[in-house]
Amino acid sequence: MNKDLLTKIRESRQTLTAKERIIADYLLLHAHEARYLTESEIEQSCKVSRNTVTRFVRSFHYRSFACFRDDLELSALRSSQPTARDWNHRETFLNHRSMDQYLQCAKREQSQDMQEAEYLLDTRQMEEVIFLMGRAEHIWFYGEDPFSDLMPTVAEEFSRFSRKFEFCRSITKLHNLIMDAGEKDLFLIFDYKGSSEALCRVAKAAKNRRAHVVVVTRYETSPLCQLSHAHLLLCGQRARSLELNLPVLNSLHFLMNMLLKCYAAFNYGECQRYGIGNMNPEEGDLT
Numbered sequence: 001m002n003k004d005l006l007t008k009i010r011e012s013r014q015t016l017t018a019k020e021r022i023i024a025d026y027l028l029l030h031a032h033e034a035r036y037l038t039e040s041e042i043e044q045s046c047k048v049s050r051n052t053v054t055r056f057v058r059s060f061h062y063r064s065f066a067c068f069r070d071d072l073e074l075s076a077l078r079s080s081q082p083t084a085r086d087w088n089h090r091e092t093f094l095n096h097r098s099m100d101q102y103l104q105c106a107k108r109e110q111s112q113d114m115q116e117a118e119y120l121l122d123t124r125q126m127e128e129v130i131f132l133m134g135r136a137e138h139i140w141f142y143g144e145d146p147f148s149d150l151m152p153t154v155a156e157e158f159s160r161f162s163r164k165f166e167f168c169r170s171i172t173k174l175h176n177l178i179m180d181a182g183e184k185d186l187f188l189i190f191d192y193k194g195s196s197e198a199l200c201r202v203a204k205a206a207k208n209r210r211a212h213v214v215v216v217t218r219y220e221t222s223p224l225c226q227l228s229h230a231h232l233l234l235c236g237q238r239a240r241s242l243e244l245n246l247p248v249l250n251s252l253h254f255l256m257n258m259l260l261k262c263y264a265a266f267n268y269g270e271c272q273r274y275g276i277g278n279m280n281p282e283e284g285d286l287t
Contacts, residue, residue, distance in 0.1 A: 004075040005068075006031055008060060016056075022046045023056045027072065033237050034073035035146070035245070036193060039065050110250060113235055117251040120233040126262060128230035132212050134267050136186035140177060142168040143190035144199070146245050147216075147252065151190070154256055161264060171198055178202055181211035188214045192234065192248060194222025203227035216255065218248070232259070 003011070006028065013024050026046050030037065039053050046053075053065070062068040133139060139158070143151045155167035168174045174187075181187075187206055191199055194217035203213045203224060215228040218236055225231045235251035 004078060005060065005071045006075040012059075016059075019046070019048045019052050020056050020059070023048060023053065031072055031076035034069055034076055036237075037069055037072075109238075109246065113247045113250040114254060116235045116247070117254040120235065120251070121255070121258060122233070125230050125232060126258070129214050129232065129259065130262050130266050132186050132214060132229060133263055135184070136212065137164055137184035139165050139186045139188065140168050140174070141165070141188050141190070142171075142174050144192070144196060146192070146249070147190040150249075150252070157256070157260060158263070161267070171202075174202055175205075178205045178209065178211070181206055181209045183210040183212075185209075185211040186214065187211065188216065189224065189228075190216045190252070191224055192218050194219050194224035196224065200224050200227060216252070 009024050009028060013021055016024055023042060023046050026042065027034075027037075039050060042048070042053050043050055057065050057068045060068065062071070141151045141155045141158075151167040151169075155165050158165040168177060177185075178187075185206075187202070189199055189203070194215060200223050203215075204227060206213050207227065207229075213228045215222075215225050215231045216234060217225050217231060218234045219225060220231065220233060232255050234255070235247045237245060237248050
């Protein structure tokens, strides 16, 4: 049976050089954040050179860091799941005790996610976002991974109040929209790290055309956040989370529910109070 990448890193640790062991320890600790790891981040965190990172990756027979990172993410995801037994065996691979423990842990983590999401929600920032949304004539949602697949659903929920909400499917389309943007256009950009150079260029171009930018991100000090007119903050991904990105996506759903409700209550004319329009309060939560 082929060993997964995390197991290979653990077992190879003693044969690595001192600097490579530092990288190994760092990756083992941050494996559940693999999707967001970059070579530059590893260099800075481990205080090693790019060549050392490249040698480390190639020592596990990967020709590129991207392929190495994909397998690390998959290995971390598998390691967080209960171990399956023989599929052909009569005995269930998840017994009642392990399922109960898993559910208890999942509930506890989700509760922690909501507590952090509520703590990070800044009333003044929310007020500014709602003000910008209320005065805008066109509002565009655009998200980088892992949020891109959620944008159609988010836009659809808001479009039940107004036709001015749409989502943008690609960065190319976003650039084209920016070229024709003006002061009545608002762009809600979702980027976990808030450091995408392409999105920073988009934000600068939008501001140059007097359009407005709202950023949903993890880091308040990120370059993209600094270029925005207002921002909302996401929870961080915990290293030992049950599911990859679960805290992040939970906090995103929480933020969008709050934004939806606040917009419905304070949207300056389209809906004078929550519940006016095409949906009722109990139907308004994103699921």
